[in-house]
Structures are given as structure tokens and as C-alpha cells.
Amino acid sequence: MATRQTQVLARALLTPAVALLFIWMIVPLALTIYFSTLHYSLLDPGSESFVGLENFRYFLTDPAFLASLQNTLVLVGSVLLLTIGLGIPLALLLDQPVIGRSLVRLMVIAPFFVMPTVSALVWKNLLMHPVSGLFAWIATLFGATPIDWFTDAPLFSIILIVAWQWLPFATLILLTAMQSLDEEQKEAAEMDGAGAVSRFIYLTVPHLARPVTVVILIETIFLLTVFAEIFVTTGGGPGMQTTNIAFLVYAQALIQFDVGNASAGGLVAVVIANIVAFFLVRIVGRNLES
Amino acid sequence: MARKVTGRSVLISTLAAWLLGFLIFFPILWMVLTSFKTELEAFANPPSFLLFHWTTENYATVQERSDYLHHAFNSIVIAGGSTLVALLIAIPAAWSMAFSPTKRTKDILLWMLSTKMMPPVGVLVPIYLIYRDFGLLDTRIGLVFLLCLGNLPIVIWMLFTYFKEIPKDILEAARMDGATIGRELIYVLTPMAIPGLASTMLLNLILAWNEAFWTLNLTTLDAAPLTTFIASYSSPEGLFWAKLSAASTLAVAPILIIGWFSQKQLVRGLTFGAVK
Numbered sequence: 001m002a003t004r005q006t007q008v009l010a011r012a013l014l015t016p017a018v019a020l021l022f023i024w025m026i027v028p029l030a031l032t033i034y035f036s037t038l039h040y041s042l043l044d045p046g047s048e049s050f051v052g053l054e055n056f057r058y059f060l061t062d063p064a065f066l067a068s069l070q071n072t073l074v075l076v077g078s079v080l081l082l083t084i085g086l087g088i089p090l091a092l093l094l095d096q097p098v099i100g101r102s103l104v105r106l107m108v109i110a111p112f113f114v115m116p117t118v119s120a121l122v123w124k125n126l127l128m129h130p131v132s133g134l135f136a137w138i139a140t141l142f143g144a145t146p147i148d149w150f151t152d153a154p155l156f157s158i159i160l161i162v163a164w165q166w167l168p169f170a171t172l173i174l175l176t177a178m179q180s181l182d183e184e185q186k187e188a189a190e191m192d193g194a195g196a197v198s199r200f201i202y203l204t205v206p207h208l209a210r211p212v213t214v215v216i217l218i219e220t221i222f223l224l225t226v227f228a229e230i231f232v233t234t235g236g237g238p239g240m241q242t243t244n245i246a247f248l249v250y251a252q253a254l255i256q257f258d259v260g261n262a263s264a265g266g267l268v269a270v271v272i273a274n275i276v277a278f279f280l281v282r283i284v285g286r287n288l289e290s
Numbered sequence: 291m292a293r294k295v296t297g298r299s300v301l302i303s304t305l306a307a308w309l310l311g312f313l314i315f316f317p318i319l320w321m322v323l324t325s326f327k328t329e330l331e332a333f334a335n336p337p338s339f340l341l342f343h344w345t346t347e348n349y350a351t352v353q354e355r356s357d358y359l360h361h362a363f364n365s366i367v368i369a370g371g372s373t374l375v376a377l378l379i380a381i382p383a384a385w386s387m388a389f390s391p392t393k394r395t396k397d398i399l400l401w402m403l404s405t406k407m408m409p410p411v412g413v414l415v416p417i418y419l420i421y422r423d424f425g426l427l428d429t430r431i432g433l434v435f436l437l438c439l440g441n442l443p444i445v446i447w448m449l450f451t452y453f454k455e456i457p458k459d460i461l462e463a464a465r466m467d468g469a470t471i472g473r474e475l476i477y478v479l480t481p482m483a484i485p486g487l488a489s490t491m492l493l494n495l496i497l498a499w500n501e502a503f504w505t506l507n508l509t510t511l512d513a514a515p516l517t518t519f520i521a522s523y524s525s526p527e528g529l530f531w532a533k534l535s536a537a538s539t540l541a542v543a544p545i546l547i548i549g550w551f552s553q554k555q556l557v558r559g560l561t562f563g564a565v566k
Contacts, residue, residue: 006471007390013385014382017382021442028416029412032415035416094307098304115500115541117521119317121523125531126531172557269409284400
């Protein structure tokens with residue numbers, strides 16, 4: 001179909017993007033792999049020496065790693081549960097005839113556009129402050145003792161903030177998927193005497209399986225790398241309670257200046273992300289064929 | 291729409307939807323309200339919701355004390371610059387893959403997507419060291435480059451899905467009429483591609499404006515965009531809530547407006563076409 005000339009042109013147009021992305025992917029990753037085999041501390045320059053897999057042994061057996069792995073899993077899992085668990089009913093509600101629906105939609109998706117440093121600091125101070133925060137005031141209205149969020153439940157506080165940021169994403173995608181469900185199908189089911197509940201179970205749920213999977217995978221990719229929210233609120237503490245893998249690697253690199261160890265940790269993070277990415281790429285790829 | 295809908299059920303779902311929408315939006319509203327309070331009122335318990343002494347002094351203070359405009363300018367340069375460069379690289383690539391696909395096009399697209407999956411911490415160390423050695427730490431150009439590469443896969447993907455929707459017959463008709471590739475691009479393709487280009491640009495602006503891993507780690511002052519500037523409020527002295535709210539409101543407002551306009555394209559861009 002295409003002439004030889006256009007083929008050459010097409011290749012020429014594609015090359016810069018491919019070359020740049022290739023360099024962007026390969027060079028830093030190769031350097032990370034190289035650094036991960038070195039004893040290399042920025043505080044002690046000139047002392048670099050090859051240590052093989054020593055950094056990995058150190059990183060993987062460090063109690064900090066297990067703690068941060070656990071925090072990462074709890075963070076990702078809880079936020080997924082909250083955003084999808086609340087996102088489905090919310091999307092169902094917005095799929096109903098609602099007066100002023102577009103305005104409600106605007107309010108619901110707004111948190112997604114707030115930069116992470118702003119949402120974290122606004123929640124931490126204006127809402128969650130144990131004395132002057134709005135939540136403390138609400139608690140006293142009901143005669144309860146205000147919760148000292150970031151002291152008593154630091155990880156849960158971060159989870160709440162991150163879930164607030166990602167709820168709009170889950171809702172919006174699920175709503176988009178619901179709206180693409182054929183109205184005629186719903187009508188036919190209704191005429192055949194299917195009630196609202198069985199319509200939901202037999203029509204909506206199977207239709208939602210795919211978008212929910214997509215939400216899970218994409219959110220997981222981003223949630224594995226949550227950083228700014230921790231950086232500006234707890235700094236990973238108290239102790240290790242809010243340190244996830246991303247923050248642990250950052251701390252080793254730019255607080256302790258241990259290049260070798262941080263590189264090993266970075267590679268562990270890459271492996272974990274790749275497991276998720278593998279499934280996401282397959283789903284997207286299947287969609288590309290249709 | 292032909293389904294029967296009773297007035298009562300509309301009323302109930304309307305009330306529920308507005309209540310939930312308001313709850314979700316409330317933190318943002320509260321931030322905006324607090325930005326117009328005095329520091330004492332911002333910290334007061336019980337809080338006052340509307341009946342307080344409205345003041346705009348926080349906005350003035352934020353600019354005077356910490357040169358807000360400098361950081362806003364950095365955000366504009368970094369987000370705008372990285373978006374522009376990404377578009378310049380992505381348009382030819384997406385055009386080529388959409389209109390002259392080969393057997394490998396699908397693999398290339400998926401490979402590009404997979405580069406976006408790489409967690410930034412995985413390459414933090416080498417990027418930091420390279421930037422240190424080349425004097426790129428705390429420079430706008432360094433961040434423009436980095437954010438451009440980081441978002442390039444999304445930009446190419448979005449453009450690709452938009453370009454694919456342009457009917458090929460039109461291009462062939464233009465070619466038959468003797469249009470060169472250059473003319474074809476300018477007179478046929480560009481007008482049809484503008485909506486897709488615009489929404490790609492908007493989504494990428496949002497992502498770059500809010501990016502808070504590289505900006506926090508690679509900037510301190512000179513090139514610090516609003517994300518880093520707001521982060522400096524994490525260890526302040528004295529009462530600062532009203533000033534934090536004012537700075538935050540200014541940082542969030544432009545992107546919130548852009549976001550509201552481009553909400554429909556958001557789904558497409560962020561799911562790589564997996565949900566439409």
C-alpha cells in the first residue's frame with residue numbers, strides 16, 4: 001500500500017522518539033545495575049570497590065526493607081480497596097439521572113488535579129491537626145476524643161490522603177465504562193422482568209470486570225511510587241511506620257548518600273513494578289488488536 | 291433514556307450525589323476559605339465557616355515573603371516546556387505509526403508503554419549523579435528534559451489513538467489530488483488532529499505541573515516549581531495555615547480549571563486507550 005518512499009519517511013519520523021526513549025530506559029538502568037554492585041558512598045568518595053551482590057544481600061535482609069515492603073503492600077492494597085469500593089457505588093450513582101450531574105462530576109474529579117504536596121499538607125494541617133483541625137472539631141461535636149492522626153495512625157493517614165486523590169480516577173473510569181454499556185441491553189433486561197439487582201449482577205458487573213482490572217493495574221503502578229505525600233507529612237516516620245520502598249530508596253540515596261545500597265533497592269523496586277506492568281501491558285495489547 | 295424514571299428516585303439520587311460530591315470536594319473548598327482568613331481565625335477551634343473577617347492579605351504576604359511568582363514562573367516553564375518538547379517529538383512518531391503501521395508497530399507501542407512503568411526511584415541514583423556532574427541540579431532545563439521523557443510514552447499513545455481515528459480515505463483522496471506529504475500534513479491532517487492535539491497537550495500539562503518526585507528531588511530554590519515551593523511549608527515556624535492555603539489555592543487553581551475542561555480525555559490518556 002505505502003510506497004517505499006513513505007516507508008523510509010515513516011521510519012525517519014519514528015526514530016527520534018524511539019531513540020530517546022531507548023536511551024532514557026537503558027542508560028540510567030544500566031548505571032543503576034552497575035552501582036548496585038559497588039561499595040559506593042558519596043560521603044566517602046574514592047573508596048568505590050566491587051562487592052558483587054553484597055548490596056542486595058544487605059538491602060533484602062535489612063529489617064527496614066521488610067517493614068517498607070509491608071508498608072508498600074498495605075498502602076497499595078488499602079488505597080485500591082477504598083478507591084474501587086467507593087468508586088463503584090459513586091459511579092453507579094452518577095450514572096443515574098441526577099439533576100446537575102455535570103456539576104457533581106466536576107466536584108468529584110477535582111481532587112485528582114490537586115498537586116500531591118498541596119493535598120498532603122492541606123489534609124495534614126487543616127483537616128487532621130489534633131487540636132485545630134476540622135476532624136478534631138467534628139469529633140468534639142460528637143463528644144469523642146479527637147484522633148492524633150499522624151501520631152496514632154500515621155500510615156492510615158497517608159492512605160486516606162492518597163485514596164482521596166485517586167478516588168476520582170477510579171470513579172471516572174468506571175463511570176465512563178458504565179456509560180458505554182448499551183442502554184438497549186438494559187432496557188431489554190428490564191422488559192424481561194429483571195430487577196435492578198439482577199440487572200446489576202448480570203449486566204453491569206461482567207461489563208465492569210475489565211475497567212476494574214485496568215484501574216487496579218494503573219493505580220498500582222502509580223501507588224507503588226507514592227513519594228511526595230510521605231515526604232511532606234511524616235518523612236517516613238515515626239520510626240519506619242510510613243516508609244515505603246520508594247521512600248526507603250530515596251532516604252538511602254539522598255539522606256545517607258549510600259549509592260550502592262540505594263541502587264540495589266531501586267532495582268528491587270523496578271522488579272516489583274515490572275510484575276504489575278507485565279499484566280497491564282498484556283491487557284492493553286489485547287485491546288490494541290481489536 | 292427511554293427507561294421509566296420516577297420523580298422520587300431522581301430526587302433521592304440527586305440528593306445523594308450532591309452530598310457525596312460536596313464531601314469529596316470539601317477539602318479543596320476548605321483550603322480556599324482558609325486562604326481568606328487571618329492566621330488566628332484559620333487556627334481557631336471551633337472553626338468559622340463563612341462568618342469570618344475576609345482578607346486577601348495572605349496572598350500579598352505569600353508573594354512578598356517567598357516570591358511566589360518566581361516559583362509559578364518555574365512551573366510554567368517546566369510544565370509548558372516539557373509538554374512542548376514532548377509534542378514535537380511525539381507528533382511525527384505517532385503520525386508515522388498511525389498512518390504507516392508496520393508489523394512491529396504494536397510491539398513498539400507496548401515497549402514505549404513499558405518504559406512508563408519504570409519506577410522513578412529505580413533510576414534516581416544515576417540521574418542525580420549525572421545531573422550533579424553536568425551541573426543540571428536545580429535547573430529548569432534539566433527538569434524540562436526529564437519530565438518530557440517521563441511523559442513521552444503517554445503523549446505518543448494519546449496522539450496515536452487520536453490519529454488512528456482520522457479516516458485514511460481522506461489522506462488517500464488528497465494524495466490522488468497530487469498533494470505532497472507536506473501539504474497533506476498542513477491542510478488535511480492538522481485541522482483534523484487539532485482536537486486530539488489539544489487534549490493531549492492539556493493532559494500532559496496537568497501531569498507535568500503536578501509531578502512531585504523529580505521536582506522535589508532535583509530542585510531546591512532557583513528552579514523550584516510550585517510543588518517544591520509548597521513542600522517548603524512542611525517545616526514552617528509559627529502560624530502558617532492561611533498562608534499555606536493561599537499559596538496552595540494559587541498553585542492548584544489554574545490546573546483545576548484546565549483539568550475540568552479536559553476531563554473527558556483524561557480517561558483515554560491515562561488508560562492508554564484501554565477504556566473508552
